[in-house]
Amino acid sequence: MGSVLASDGVYLPETVRTAVKLLVVGHFAVGKTTFVGTLSEIRPLRTEETMTQAGALTDDLAGVPDKTTTTVAMDFGRLTLNDHLVLYLFGAPGQRRFTQLWRDMTYGALGALVLADTRRLEHSFDVMGLLEEHGLPYAVAVNHFDGAPAYAEEELREALDLLPETPLVTCDARDRRSSTEALISLVQYLYSRNRQESA
DSSP states (O other), X not given: OOOOXXXXXXXXXXXXXXXXXXXXXXXXXXXXXHHHHHHOSSOOEEEEEEXXXXXXTTSOOTTOTTOOEEEEEEEEEEEEXXXXXXXXXXXXXXXXXXXXHHHHHHTXXXXXXXXXXXXXXXXXXXHHHHHHHXXXXXXXXXXXXXXXXXXXXXXXXXXXXXXXXXXXXXXXXXXXXXXXXXXXXXXXXXXXXXXXXXX
């Protein structure tokens, strides 16, 4: 007999046959933990720790002076799309010292959603470079922060040096609908690429 979803949504029905892994990546303090938590149907796994003086020399708090915690391993969430398909979201920590962990997390992933912040767009290059190095397709979602400057899509594309086919959207990681639309842009892109490669 198939398992019944618990009231907290912990259990998957036995009809699920396909699991898809997607990464949520971006530089330090860009909203990855919030994004995964907003979309996850289960209580997300979080590995946040209080920031200490030891990280002061490596964690750039410019633009985010109120940040007091940071992800030290990963965020993990789940989203059941239908009776047969489940989506697993893996949020990667944003600091360069976790690069090896990022590399490990790319294995088995179909693609990544890169979160970006208009106050620190230049910090996104290392993230996108790592994905390109591993051949992992990605879409970019500019996360909304109160008081952050807004730019036209053409300006953002140029600033981020995106290929014409790379999806670029804006989102608010705190808002479920907005985050869902950003994730859909990635999934549609991956589906389109897969169809082209299969043709």
